[in-house]
Amino acid sequence: MKKRQILWIYITFGISWIIITDFLVEKYVPIELAMTVQKTKGIFFIVLTGICIYYILKKIEELNCCKEQEDKLSTLINSMVDFVAFKDGQGRWVKANASxxxxxxxxxxxxxxxxxxxxxxxxxFYHKALMHCEKLDEEAWLNRDISRSEQTLPIPDGTKKYFETIKVPLFNEDGSRKGLVVIGRDITDRKLAEEQLRKKEKLSIVGELAASVGHEIKNPLTSIKGFVQILGKKNKEDEMYYDIMTKELERIDHIVGELLLLAKPQKLVFSTYDVKEIVADIVSLLQTQANMKEVTIHFQSQESLLIDCEKNLLKQLFINIIKNAIEACKENGNVTVNIEKGSEKNVLVTVEDDGCGIPKEFQKRLGEPFYSSKEKGTGLGLTVSHKIVQQHGGKINVKSEEDVGTQVKIHLPFKNSKSPS
Ligand SMILES: Nc1ncnc2c1ncn2[C@@H]1O[C@H](COP(=O)(O)OP(=O)(O)O)[C@@H](O)[C@H]1O
Ligand SMILES: [Mg+2]
Known part of the structure; x- marks a missing residue:
């Protein structure tokens, strides 16, 4: 009830009380008793209003106490970094914290x-996620017990967050649904660390393997390749088979070469080069492959941008990235290679294609050794690329959408601003 309403009820009741009781006293009470009755009714009115005021004050005190408790609870749940939501038995939100x-x-x-x-x-943005939450809540209700699950939520900046979600369904004594408590803890950092550890472990195994086996294979391979070529020239009628053998040997050579790049330790000799020149060389080198697939490479570059680098490694990096882009394109596809000043400290090389893109579920595996979607892929190109960028103190980001295309951004520090790792 509103305060103003209570006031009006009180005033109306008070005036009516005075008018009616005065009228009744005047009409029915003998004159000698009138004074006493008037006093009694006055006292009665004061006692009655006094009792009412007492109960109103008590109620106000109780309400204040509840409010105080609610404020404390709100402060508590709002200060939590975990997200918390209380829902009633019908799934309607009762309270949610700031997170x-x-x-x-x-x-x-x-x-x-x-x-x-x-x-x-x-x-x-969260339309789908909220609709999905409703389904998960229903599962928690049916489960009738505390449930824990891992959920991923997209974030507007294009990344994802991982949550460990705990759902506690509460029931009335008669078994009907009372409420649902949902608590979600952000475990993104833990997940990424785990993933990184997994990649690192795999990488170090690959590194060790490469270091021990790589050199052993490389030398005999070179002599086999040489002899196959000689035999191919001698036996003209079987030349086709020798060609196939040479190609396959080259493939093995390529894989071993990439494995050796991953092997540790490597002595790097850095010199100053213009990124534009290195990338331009690679673009012309891959032009034939692009022409064969009828893919157009658009190459744009600003003024000369100098960096300290190991030239051959950097060439390898751009071959890997641009080759992937060409391979992803369909006929008449486009690959754009753009070099610009990314920031005060970095050169930004962007390689973009309008090819097949990378399915979401595979994107987190990019850079993992031996992950390849290609029949003849090694799955080492991106692993090697990540390592090269890291050796140059740079950063590499891949953004991709299936059936739309892929964008690879490589940031490399300018000459003298590098902090190699
Ligand atoms: N530009 C791209 N477009 C689509 N998929 C790509 C692109 N770059 C990399 N990929 C995906 O990443 C995988 C790994 O690439 P990479 O390490 O170079 O190995 P490979 O090229 O030998 O398969 C590829 O098999 C492909 O599925
Ligand atoms: Mg590749």
Whole structure:
């Protein structure tokens, strides 16, 4: 009830009380008793209003106490970095903490009393995620027990966050649904660290393997290749088979070469070169392969940009990246290679293609040794590329969308601004 309403009820009741009781006293009470009755009714009125005021004050105190407790609870859950949401038995949101509202972009929405599917209308980006949450909640209800699961949520900056979600369904005594507590902990860093560790382990195994076997294979391979070529020239009628053998040997040679690049340790000799010149060389080198696939390479570059680098490694890096782009393209596809000043400290080389793109589920495996979607791929090109960029104190990012294309951004520090790792 509103304060103003209570006031009006009190005033109306008070005036009516005075008018009616005065009228009754005047009419029915003998004159000698009138004074006493008037006093009694005055006292009665004061006692009655006194009792009412007492109960109102008590109620206010109780409400203040509840408010204080609610404030404490709100402060507590709002200070949590985990996201927390309470929902009622019908899935309507009762309370959510700041992290939760921020995560789902519901900060300025009156969310209370609304279900996930209703809230989904307020956010385009998390529409699907909220609809999916409703399904997961239902599973938690059916499970009738605390459930833990791992969920991924897309983030507007294009990345993903991993959450460990705990759902606690609460039931009334009669077994009906009372409420659902949902708590989500951001475990992205842990996940990425695990993934990195897995990659590192694999990489170090590959490194060791390469170091021990690589050199042993390389030398005999060179002599076999030489003899196959000589035999091919002698036996003209079998030349076709010798050609195939040479090609396959070259493939083995290529794989061993890439493995050796991964092997540690490597002595690097850095000199100053213009990135534009190195990339231009590679573009013309790969032009034949592009022409064969009818792929056009568009090469754009700003003024000369000097970096300290190991030229052959850098060539290898751009061969890997541009080759991947050409291989991803269909006929009449386009590969754009652009060199620009990325920032005060870095040169930015962007290689973009309008090819097949990389399916989302494979994107996190990029750079992992031996991961390849190609029949004759080695799955070492990107691993080697990551290592080369790292050796040059740079960064490499891959953005890709299936059936749209892939964009690889390579940041390399300018001459004298590098901190090699
Ligand atoms: N530009 C690209 N477009 C589409 N897929 C790509 C691209 N670059 C890399 N990939 C994917 O990454 C995988 C690994 O690449 P890489 O390490 O160079 O090995 P390989 O080329 O031998 O398969 C490829 O098999 C391919 O699936
Ligand atoms: Mg490749």
């Amino acid at each position: 939760c509202l921020k995560l789902f972009q519901l900060e300025n929405i009156d969310y209370q009393g609304k279900k996930d599917c209703e809230l989904a209308k307020y956010t385009d």
